[in-house]
Amino acid sequence: MRKMIDSHIHLDHYKDNEIRDMISSSSFIHSLITVSFNLESAQRNLTLSEQYPKVKPAFGFHPEQPLPTDEELKTLIDWIEFHKEKAVAIGEVGLPYYFRQESATTSFSLQGYIELLETFIILAKRWDKPIVLHAVYDDAPIVCDLLEKHSVQKAHFHWFKGDSLTVNRIINNGYFISFTPDIVYEKEIQELAKGYPIDQMMVETDGPWPFEGPFQDQLTHPHMMSESIAMISKLKEMPIQDVYHHLLHNTKSFYCI
Template identity: 60%
Template sequence: MKMIDAHIHLDQYQNKEIELMLKGSNSIEALLSVSFDLESCKRNLQLSRKYQKVKPAFGFHPEQKLLTEDELNRLIEWMLQHRTEMMAVGEVGLPYYLRRDQQVSSLQYGQYIEQLETFMEMAKKWDKPIVLHAVYDDAPIVCDLLEKHSVSKAHFHWFKGDEKTVMRMIENGYYISVTPEIVYKEKIQKLVHTYPLEQIMVETDGPWPFEGPFSGNMTHPDMMKKSISMIAKIKNLSETEASERLLENTKTFYII
């Protein structure tokens, strides 16, 4: 079973963990390693130069303090310089959890939206996919922005949202990826039942930890085998067929 982890924060693992992960599993064909900030971008670039399987995405995770204008300009300039080695713009999006916890004001939220639009404009200009952190109430807003900027190659990772938004995403051709949470969370199983297989990928979002059968274990791409098994069951396919189609989806989307 060959697999691609469509969303992992590889730079947040220890060097020894990364080496074991990449050399210890024959099933991992590639890892799409997303970035948290400029330093994260730099480390992911280094990892991609060291390991052929690592495919880096550069961006700024929204669940943190806004970048200043100077910081954003520095990040954009760095991304511009390294765009030929960049698989995608990401991880970018909107701060749902910060806003839920009342750590983001309405004014600041507007600034997060402006920042996200900047990243969308870059993705469009450079013809790169965009990797999105956009869940629940933020998802329809992000769909509006994608449509506004004519960005069609969008990947909503670990998506959670309402049925109306799900149907809109399907119609627009946006992709989703599911984490090992699908093994024990009914809402994710329902999402996969609804979403077309050809627009689905698998991910770990590692090193984020998981519960259920994964409780207490370091998050590893091999966990996706159980995700694929559940997807196969939901879609009434063999595990081999499901894994082959998920692999092809990811290769096609990210041009791997």
Template identity: 60%
Template sequence: MKLIDAHIHLDKYKNNEIDSILAGAEWLEAVLAVSYDLESCKRNLQLSRKYQKVKPVFGFHPEQGLPSEAEFSSLIDWMTLHRAEMIAVGEVGLPYYLRQEQRVSSVQFGQYIELLEIFVELAKNWEKPIVLHAVYGDAPIVCDLLEKHSVEKAHFHWFKGDDKTIERMIENGYFISVTPEIVYKEKIQRIAQVYPIEQMMVETDGPWPFEGPFSGKITHPVMMKESISMLAKIKKLTETEVSERVLENTKEFYSI
């Protein structure tokens, strides 16, 4: 079984943990190292230069305070300079959880949308895939932006949303990826049942911790094997069929 972790915050791990994740795991073909901010982008670029398996993704995670104009300008300038080394734009999106905590005003939310549109335009102009943090009610807003700019290579990581949005995403050819949460969360299993296997990937979103059988464990790409096992049961396919399909999906989507 060969796998690619389609979404991991590799720069958030300790150096010895990164070595442990990447060294000796012959079954792990690559990891998509998504970025949180400019410093995160720089760290992931360094890691990609050190480890062949690391494919860097540059962006600004939305679940944090808005950047200043100078900070955002510096990030875009840096991404422009290093766009040949990045495999995709991300992680970008909208601050759903901050809004749930009432830490984002309606005016600020409009500013997050404006920033996201800039990233969508960059992905289109640079002909790069875009990696999205867009769940529940935020997903339709993101779909509007993608459609507005005719962006087709969109990856909604750890997606959660309603049936209407799922149908729209499937029709538009957007991809989703499932985390180890699929092993113990019924709502994720239901989405996986509906979504075509041809538009799916697997991820860890590490070092984000998981519950169920993974409780108390450091998040590691090896957990994706359990995701594959559950996905095989849901899709009524063999684990080999599922692992080969999602591997090929990820390689084609990201041109790996």
């Protein structure tokens, strides 16, 4: 069976038995890049990587939540620095697009999140690590500004959505994006995939986030990526074996795994 890498999954959000079953029954999985939400999440992902060789952790602070206190941030960064050799990337980090939309206050300030993201970008650059980004719609140009400011080249925009100008900017900067199973049924995502270079593309599940269409009411699982790859093959009018090869090569090279 063709090998696949899930380039973005929250493995620590699954139950122990679900993780065990997922890995033991999935010979097609080359690796799982599991991103972190906070310190506790990063610690669990590290433990999972020590238990399962296919699990490759990234450490960061997910932006769709309240900002950490100064003490919490220092504790997190100190922990990441101590364990940085175990990490394939810094992530998931970015800006809180959805949290901001749902906020009950009209005085939501983005500045603290921008400063936090810049801190992680600086660390990724210093430690020579790829950075995994949560940056969609109007937030993506702000993130591109920061990446360009610090001359970061290895940036992965997961489950990206944005305008054509930003898409072209991301392409020209050599950044990568990844597609979730919603490419199977979302026209907007299909159009993005048509125009995005196959050499800067990956696939992911963002599990355990649930999906609709043919995946309705199913536990999100890496096997769903095979449907994503079939759709990319169709959209790109490329032989499916070539798409598998490109995506595997891209992700292995990007994350040095």
